Amino acid sequence: MALSEFSLIQQYFSSLGNAPGVVLGVGDDCAVLTVPEGEQLVATVDTLVSGVHFPVDASAGDIAHRALRVNLSDIAAMGAKPCWFTLALTLPEARESWLHEFSLALADDASMFGCALVGGDTTAGPLSISIQMVGTVPAGKALTRGGAQAGDSIYVTGSLGEGAAALCLFDESGESVAIDNDDARECLLQRFYRPEPRLQYGLKLRELSSAALDISDGLIADLGHIADSSGLGADVELNRLPIAPWLAALVEPPRVLAWALSGGDDYELCFTVPEENLPAVELLIKRGELSASCIGKMSEQHGVRCIDNNGQLVETSTTGYQHF
């Protein structure tokens, strides 16, 4: 089958382009977009390469979900609303069944999260998906990494370690821990392929949080980015890390701790809260409008430190996921 780029984009992706502000979608040299008055843009890009960021036998639908959601997670971390994305799709061959499944999954998530595909490029080559996502945020309100103050409380949303645990399922070297529990495997696969972009949390935290990011490289590494950007350090209390009981039951505690601290791929938000906003954040948590746990405090002393039950400093690896 030889599908030209033009008919391929028309056939599979032109229906994903409806959203407010899209004056002209896929099919011209560029999309034309209207930005709401008083809003700034936020922009991010993430690439997934077959065999590097997902197993070579991953389904087209799973790949689509993950590719879109890791970008949405960056938008969430800025306290922004997703609007438009472009897709650069590199494929070994234009197989119709693959494209059909991929575009349906992408359309599902685009519709669920309220963003439109406005541009695409398909090329022949080793399978790789690059999505560039643009969102909007009221001018001056974007949540950055650099606004934390010493004494601010550090929170993370949801639970940690599942993203890293999921990677064990794909490790064929046999060096990773074996996960035999079928329910756990299913949960971890879901967590890996459909990470939940914390968009609603980001919007709520925009007025309450002093700094935020999403945890993609591991808590220690990513919290280190907040600390560095804010000219500060951080103290993390290990016994306050949110780890799901079912995950803790799977393996030995040191392994779970390593997953939670430096495994990466969790796509939860890590954010800091000034003392005056703590009541509001705790109220959101109490009401069930925000799932988040306080895990420590920002400090004047540079570096990220981990502290155990007895208040003792614990030596941990400080490097997150290394891309090379």
Next chain:
Amino acid sequence: MALSEFSLIQQYFSSLGNAPGVVLGVGDDCAVLTVPEGEQLVATVDTLVSGVHFPVDASAGDIAHRALRVNLSDIAAMGAKPCWFTLALTLPEARESWLHEFSLALADDASMFGCALVGGDTTAGPLSISIQMVGTVPAGKALTRGGAQAGDSIYVTGSLGEGAAALCLFDESGESVAIDNDDARECLLQRFYRPEPRLQYGLKLRELSSAALDISDGLIADLGHIADSSGLGADVELNRLPIAPWLAALVEPPRVLAWALSGGDDYELCFTVPEENLPAVELLIKRGELSASCIGKMSEQHGVRCIDNNGQLVETSTTGYQHF
């Protein structure tokens, strides 16, 4: 060498981020950007894969120039000004000399064309470069493919066929024509790796042209897109095609004609002009402010037809570059 993604982006790419409207550049989850009042956005994405879109032995600098310029060409075709771009760079290994050369070339062109790098993702994998470019245009003024009327004159900028001729230099099968002239080889390589994005022409044509696009897939295929989008057809007079004399001297006439009509990779603009704007366009050409040639007219009769010196219809291939 193991460079983390974070330090890699910081080291090589953070200096490319200065431009108006960039509130926050590379280094956070997203860039934060301010859109000038009264402007709309245009957005496009293009991916180059090693061995598909450029030879595997292409230099890092050449790859950077081409990757940025093919995107700038799309911005030019909309009559827009380039503003910001993101870079998704997939590399087999993070070789410092390669990254150094790549980032310098990218910085050169970004500075020359007035756009800033605002986001990046580096991943390990087969060499591939995906750039997503955003530009601005006064609201309602974007030049699309769909506005042509029957009777409008068809123009192309610069000269045609050199992009396709350059591909012969990379064909190791020996089936292509051999180009032995060193000056010609140098010109063609320049044309391939540093296509000139027609940004100034796009801005001038915004008020004069009824439809426009850039020629990436070949004149016939791309003019077909204007015709289809406008619900029309087009008649092209072959003897009016702008072909550089030095190119015509290289090979037999049918080969040059095929390059010009369906070779692609020229990145010139093809645009249509209503009769009332012809004097203004011709004046720009006469003054040397626009290099463009009239090659035919839009017509009610669907399809793209080529006509020879004697007014006879000529059979030509109507398919442009096929990506699969």
